[in-house]
Amino acid sequence: MNLLDDAVSRLERWEFLDRVAEPVRKAAHALVGPRAVRNALSGIPTGHPLHAVLTDVPIGAWSMAALLDVKGLLDAENGRGSEAAADLLVAAGLVAAVPTAAAGLNDWSDTYGPTERVGLVHAAANTVALGLYAASLAARRAGRRPAGRALGLAGLGVLAVGGYLGGHLTYSKGVKVSHTAYHEGPLDWEDLLAEDELADGAPKVVQLGEIPLLVTRDAGRIVALDNVCTHAGGPLNEGTIENGCVTCPWHGSQFRLADGAPVLGPASAPQPSYETRVRDGRVQVRAKK
Template sequence: MRLTTTIERSMEKVEDAGVLDKVSQPLLTAVRRLTGASPAVTDLLHGVPVGHPVHPAMVLLPAGAFISASTLDFVPRTGSAVPVLIATGIATSVPAAAAGFADWSELHPQQQRVGLVHAASNGLGVAFYAASLVARLRGRPVSARVLGLAGLSAIGVGGYLGGHLAYRQGAGVNHVEDVPHLVPPGWNDVCAIDDLPEGRPALQHLGDVPLLVVRRGKQIDVLSDRCSHLSGPLHEGTLSEVDGATCVTCPWHGSTFALADGKVVRGPATVKQHSFDVRVEAGRLQVRLPHAG
């Protein structure tokens, strides 16, 4: 119990460590400058094409290589494989870090602080393994093993921080996963058509579930209102035309979704918004979410 409390307090101190913002801000500016240069590449780093953040999957390559290297370090007659594994880990850590920084640049400040320490710990681990590789090439096996274990320890801490980011702080997870479980099945009454403004986003509620409603003449589109990225209020966003489709852009981090079906048009969001079926009965808007309940 004491260990758990100590770890929780340590994480809270990292989350509230405003001093880390002095490092985050210039780094954030640099990352956004790079990611802004190529939206298509940035969406790829976020994982938009596959509908899931790619950073967690990409880190399996360097982490697996480093763990295997440190394990084989203590297995007889496997020493020749260790340098290859370490070199593989170093090489694959570069694209994994690129994806991680792309995601990191679109998080809340508390998440960015933990993410910064997460990146620093992993970077330290890679540096230790690089030093271990150099020691091996110079014929210093004992130093090489010690440096490898130091790298493994640093990467282990980085992994814990990554888990905290995802499971405690909700970075990278789908923030609208619960919507189908909260919406009653079948058709549900929402509001009178006359209550809806023309041509701009409006907020309505279906029980406890906020809805984004956009009325354009006889066309009415309804999406779940909270952005799947970090729960930003889409009804406070802006409408635009992208490749002939009307879209809404989240005011928090710029994720863009097609009104017609909730599809992600631009990240950092990777999960589409829930799109509701719509009908009008006696002047009132009714909606239905497929697979609700």
């Protein structure tokens, strides 16, 4: 284990952070509670987690501002244009950081344990970076360019720490990664269960190879969805089914039974949905083409 991995591992085990996280989580849930806010920040309109997309804007703006600041230092006589562009990029990054942070807060509010702790420090680092860039912009506008440059470079350094932790959350902990990414159903019809097993209307969980399927009736039609919630892997069969939707018991994501489309975050990826038919009293399924 290298030094960075060891440091992150210590963060994951630092239980003191739980005391800070709980009140922050309650406040976050209050802020993102309305359906329209929850869905927008989760990325349901685009079908892709919103936070990951938005981070490119402030990171890109502030990185380019740093390059222009360095150019201004190396070429003081011709650096006026670089200075103005750098100031504009710092301001643009500050504006873009607001929705980026909101989307990140939404994603973090449904994490727990080690992931929650790392996410809290990730957010803290990015907040410090945001403060440094705000101070940098104020110094630039007050004519204190050396201080503005120094604050901007300090902000970029802290941002790199936050970015590293963000990468760990995504690539090592799987935050906002679809938990059905490698669930590939059969292209040909396969036998699943007897139709009369659904006579009582209760949902059934049936294994299709290594994939657990939630099978039930929706408005008289047999439907089948992957039973593993795309958001965090929750068992959908333990949730509630009403109004043509199933609600995950873990974080409240809702999916349409008819096609698996998410209708309430935090999930943004749809549930894999299967075609169904009945032959000789047996329910058969295949992946939708």
